Amino acid sequence: MTTTAEQAAAAICAEHGDDRTRLLDILLAVQRRHGRLDDGIIDALAARLGIPRVDVAGVVSFYSFLGDEPRGRIVIRLCNDVPDLMVGADKVAEGLEEELGIRFGETTPDGRFTLEWASCIGMSDQAPAALFNDVVVPNLGPGAARRLVRELKLHPEVADLRRLIVREYGDGKNSHDLVRAAVKNNIRRPGEVILADMAHGAGLRKALAMSPAEVIREVKTARLRGRGGAGFPTGMKWEFTRAGDAGQRYLVCNADEGEPGTFKDRVVLTERPDLLFEGMTIAGYAIGASRGLLYLRGEYAYLREYLEHVLSERRGQGLLGEGVCGKAGFDFDIRIQLGAGAYVCGEESALISSCEGLRGDPKNRPPFPAQRGYLGRPTSVNNVETLCCVPRILEMGSGWFASLGSRKSTGTKLLSVSGDCTRRGVYEVPLGTRLRAVLEMCGADEPVAVQVGGPSGQMVGPADFEREICFDDLATGGALVVFGAGRDPLAIASQYLAFFIHESCGYCTPCRVGNVLLKERLDRIRAGRGEAADLDYLQTLGQTVKAASRCGLGQTSPNPVLSTLRSFRSAYEALLVTPAGGAQPGFDLEGRLAEAKALTGRGSVHFGS
Amino acid sequence: MAKPRVATASLCGCFGCHMSLLDIDDRILQLVELVDFDRCPIDDIKEITGPVDIGLIEGGCCNEENVKVLQEFRRHCKVLVSVGDCAINGGVPALRNLVPLRECYEEAYLRGPSVDNPSGRIPDDEEIPLLLDRVVPCHEVVRIDHFLPGCPPSADTLWAALTALLAGRAPELPYELVKYD
C-alpha cells in the first residue's frame, strides 16, 4: 500500500481522536475516500488504533456498506425489498446491468460504478428505490434508471452527485438546502401526537421544572410503551437505567429503522427533528445522562447534514450543551452515529456494539443495557417515535396521552403503509385502530394479505382484518405491506427469509443455519416438490429457531413461514405432491443431471430423457 | 416357511461395508441359515428377482445408475437400510461436492496425469453413467427406514442390526455401536 493511503488513514484516525470505539466512523470515512478497505489500509488502521488487525477486518466484513473489494466511485444500491420487487425492481436491475455491462455485485472496469442489492432502504412507499452513494432515487422505473446511468456516464468527475441526480425535491424539509432530496414524506394522516401542529419547547421546559423521578412517573402514568417493536414500557426502562451505576450514563436513540417496509422514522427525522431531540433531552434528564447518541442508519445518511444543523441550532439556543435551558447541573449533548448497512444493528445490544466500533453482533444478556450498555455504562435505547411521544406527554399531560388509543396501548402509532394500495405513506392512528380501517384509509382494494410489522411480524389474511393494531393484538413496529389479488404469499415468505438469511449476524446456530434450512424447504414446496410431512418439518424447524435463537432476529425470523402456515395453509397444501414408490419428492433428478447432460452432450440412458 | 430374503448393493461406495459384513466371521454361517440372498455382490445376482424383506445399501448416489438401483431397491424392499457413512452423508466421494462438476469431469477425462484422451472431449459414451451434480445421500433420494453409520459400520453393528431386523424389531444400537469412523 502506498504511503499516501497510509497517511490519509492516519489522518482520519487523528480526526477521530485515535479513538478505537469510533472505528465504524473511521472505516466509513476511509472507504469514502479510497473506495475500499484493503489489507494494507486495515493493517495501517489496526496499528494506529492499537487493535488486532483481525478485529478491524471483522468489522469491515460485517457491514454491507464496507468491504475489502474495490468499489466504484458511484455505488448503486437497488432496494430488493418485497414492495420494490412487486413494482418491477428486477426490471430496473436488468436495465442497470445492461447499461453498465456488469452484473450485480460487480464494478465496472473503469472503477466508476458498482451495482449492489440493498435490503429495504426505507422508501417502500416510493418503490422501486435505489441509493446512488448517499443520494436516494425514489420511483426509479427501468427507463429512468437507464437514462440516469447514461447521463452519469457522461460526467467522469462528479463533484456533486446530488445536483446531477435530483431533478425535483420532495415535499416539506426534503427541499431544505441541506437535504435536497427527491424523497417524499407522503404524510397521509397526521394524528394528535407526533404529526400534529405543535409549538416546540413546552415539554422540555415542563420536564426541567420537575425532578427526573417525576418525569419518569409522568411517562409511566401515560403508559408509554416502546414503538421500536418490543413494546417495553418506556418509564420502566428509564427507571432501570437510572438505577444503574452512578456516573456517566447514555441515552441512545434507535434510528436504524431496518425492518423492511418501515419508513415512518425517516419522515419524523425529516419533519420533526426538534421534537425528537427534545425527547432525547428529556430522556437524558430523566435517566441522568449527559450524552446522547442518535444511531442513524447508513441508508439515511442524506439526512445527516441537516440533522447536524438542527443540533447546532439547538446548541445555539441553549437547548443542548452545558446547562440546558439554563438549568444548572443538567448538561446534555447529542452525537450522530452513522450505521453501515446491517439490519441486526437495530437490535439494541447490537446497536451498542456498533456504536462502540465493533461488529454488530448482539451481546449476551444479562447484563442488560440499562445495567451495562454503551462503553459499559448504563444506557437506555429508545426508538425515534417513542422519544417523540415524550415531549408531548410532558406538554399535554399523561392523562391526555393515555386517553388516546386503547387501555393497554395508549397513544397513537405511526404506520408505514406500502404495497398494493392507492395512498401509500405514513398514517398516525390511535392504537387500537382496526386493520380494516387502515386498509380503507389507504385505498387497498380487496387485499388478499397484509404483512403487519414487517417480515418479523405476521402475514395475515382477510380473516384477521377486524383485529386491532396494538401491543396485545396485531403488534407492529409500524410496517404494513398490502398484497392485492394475484400476489403469492409463499413467494413473499421466501423473499423475507432471504432477507433474514442475509441479515443474520451468524453468531448462533439456529438463526445462522435454521433460516437457510427453512428457505430450502419452503422453496422446495413452491417448486412442487414438497409433501405433507414437509409442513410439519417447517413448523417444527420454525419453532426450534424461535425458541433457541439468541436475539430477536432469530426469535422472529421464522414468522414468514409460521404465519403463512397458519393464515395461508391451503396455498401450501395446493402445492403438495404424494410421492410414489418410496421416492423423496424433494430429490430433483432432472436438475441434478442437467449439468452432466450439458457437459457430455447426451441424454440419460437410465431415465430416457 | 420361506426364509426372509435379503438384498444388498454397493452404490457409490468402496465395498468396505460389504467387507465388514463378511467380518462377522463364523456368524456368516448362521446368517446363511437364517436368510436367502437376493441381489448381492456375494452371489453375483445382478437384478432383484422379487419381493425382498431387507435391503442393505452401501454408498451414496453419485450418478444416474446409482439412483436407478436405489429406486429399484426401494420398490422391492420392505425395509431399506442405509449402511455406512457414504450412504448416509456421501462419505469420501462427497468430497467432490466441493469441486464444480466441470472440473471433476475435466480431471477425470481431460487433464488428469494418467489420462490419454486424444479426442480432447468429455466422452458421451452411454456406458458411462451421467454424474449427478453432487453426491447425494440415499435418504435424500428415497425413503430410508434405518441408518447404520460407520466407515464401515463394525461387524458387530451389522450383526446387531440384522438380527434385530430379522426378529421384526427396529435396530436400536447401543452407545458403543454408533460410530462415524
Place this chain on the structure above:
Amino acid sequence: MTNATITLTVDGRQIETRPGQTILEATEAAGVYVPRLCWMKGLLPFGSCRVCTVRVNGRPQAACTQPVAPGMVIENDTEELRALRRDLIDMLFVEGNHFCMFCEKSGNCELQALAYRFGIAAPGYPFLFPQRALDASHPGIFLDRNRCVLCARCVRASRELDGKTVFGFAGRGAGRRIAVNGEDLAHTDAEATDRAVAACPTGSLLVKRIGYAVPVGRRRYDQEPIGSDIEPAAAGR
C-alpha cells in the same frame, strides 16, 4: 450476599447454588449434565451453539450465559429439549463438511460425541456442502474451516489464556467464518502449543504430525459418552 445460597429446581429436583453462578455451572455442580458445546471451563461464556438451551420458568434460555436466580424452575432433560438439542446438533453437521472417517479428531471430537450421546444415526436436515477455506500454511497447525462450528473457543482461549489475538470472526450470517490475525495462520504469532489450538472442540484446529497417536476406537468418547463425568448418559440424552 456471597455466602447466601440460592435454591432452584431442575427437572423437579431442588438444588442449592451460589449467586453469580450460571445455570450451567450450578447444575454441573449438582451432578446434572446440561449438554453444551461452545462453553469451556476457564473461558468466558459465549452462548453461540445454543445446545445448552433449557427452559427457565417456561422461557428458553442458554444455561451457559444465564445466571441463577432464586426460585427458578428449570427444565433440562425433557423430550422437547432433547429434540431441540438434537436439531441444533444436526444443524451443525449439515452446515459444515464433517467427514469423520478421515478426521484426526474423530473419537475426541465434542460435536461428534454429542451426536453419539444423542444417538444420532443420520441428521434430519439436508447437507448443505458449503465451500470453506482450509489453511495449512502454519508449520505446526492446521485450520480446516470445514469442521468449524463457530464456537469461538479458539478466539477466547487465544485472548483470555494465551494473551494473544490469533483468531477472530469475519463475515456475517451463513458467511460467518473464523479469521486469523494475518494473511494466513503462518503470518500470525500462533504456536502449536497455544491453548487456543487445544480448545477447539472439533477437528477444525489440529496440531500437525501427532496424528492417530491414540488409535481410533480407543479415544475419549469411544470409551464413554460425553458428559459422563458429570452425569451418566441414558440412551439418547
